[in-house]
Amino acid sequence: xxxxxxxxxxxxxxxxxxxxxxxxxxxxxxxxxxxxxxxxxxxxxxxxxxxxxxxxxxxxxxxxxxxxxxxxxxxxxxxxxxxxxxxxxxxxxxxxxxxxxxxxxxxxxxxxxxxxxxxxxxxxxxxxxxxxxxxxxxxxxxxxxxxxxxxxxxxxxxxxxxxxxxxxxxxxxxxxxxx
Amino acid sequence: xxxxxxxxxxxxxxxxxxxxxxxxxxxxxxxxxxxxxxxxxxxxxxxxxxxxxxxxxxxxxxxxxxxxxxxxxxx
Numbered sequence: 145x146x147x148x149x150x151x152x153x154x155x156x157x158x159x160x161x162x163x164x165x166x167x168x169x170x171x172x173x174x175x176x177x178x179x180x181x182x183x184x185x186x187x188x189x190x191x192x193x194x195x196x197x198x199x200x201x202x203x204x205x206x207x208x209x210x211x212x213x214x215x216x217x218x219x220x221x222x223x224x225x226x227x228x229x230x231x232x233x234x235x236x237x238x239x240x241x242x243x244x245x246x247x248x249x250x251x252x253x254x255x256x257x258x259x260x261x262x263x264x265x266x267x268x269x270x271x272x273x274x275x276x277x278x279x280x281x282x283x284x285x286x287x288x289x290x291x292x293x294x295x296x297x298x299x300x301x302x303x304x305x306x307x308x309x310x311x312x313x314x315x316x317x318x319x320x321x322x323x
Numbered sequence: 324x325x326x327x328x329x330x331x332x333x334x335x336x337x338x339x340x341x342x343x344x345x346x347x348x349x350x351x352x353x354x355x356x357x358x359x360x361x362x363x364x365x366x367x368x369x370x371x372x373x374x375x376x377x378x379x380x381x382x383x384x385x386x387x388x389x390x391x392x393x394x395x396x397x398x
Contacts, residue, residue, distance in 0.1 A: 147381050159374050164365035177371065184377060249357040268355060269362035300350045 183208035252302040260295035
């Protein structure tokens with residue numbers, strides 16, 4: 145197999161985001177890296193089907209997503225644990241958001257359907273347009289839009305419920321301490 | 324699509340609707356930030372060695388293609 149240097153650089157450049165997508169899909173960094181490895185092997189074996197000049201990221205995302213759907217989802221089901229599967233791995237916590245919010249978001253993400261989760265990540269975090277996301281997920285643009293909007297709504301519901309029960313007491317504790 | 328209809332149906336009817344929408348938009352902003360923060364956290368880790376090596380092998384192996392066949396056995 146021959147891969148020209150420019151194509152190889154494009155693949156390299158896409159890897160960080162591809163990994164982030166994989167982590168979002170399977171909620172586990174180690175398995176995400178295996179998924180990326182297998183997707184890359186597939187991509188390289190089929191590099192001839194990549195149209196030069198087209199979007200390398202979108203092409204790799206499509207391969208990874210399809211591989212996840214056909215292989216990884218089954219494996220995840222075997223050990224599925226909605227409370228733990230997402231949170232268990234993302235060991236480092238982004239500094240930008242608070243600890244409670246981060247955990248809540250992970251738990252809430254775990255409760256989305258696979259369709260909703262992938263659409264939300266592609267559009268809300270990876271920065272793909274709805275049109276690109278629709279190509280990656282092999283569905284209509286309208287379907288992506290409605291999945292994203294349902295995913296957002298579902299997360300909002302889940303996080304609002306937690307807001308009321310968890311942030312409430314915290315707030316009052318804080319105001320007591322502030323006195 | 325009847326998406327907005329569904330939304331309305333699920334909302335409790337009453338005066339809290341506007342307050343609820345305000346809360347939701349705050350929560351939405353938080354969700355958006357949180358998603359990107361989680362995602363960017365992984366992006367910032369760059370390219371792990373195993374992948375850099377995998378691609379570097381392409382140069383060494385030429386047409387040989389050894390070492391990238393792991394995980395491509397099925398089918």
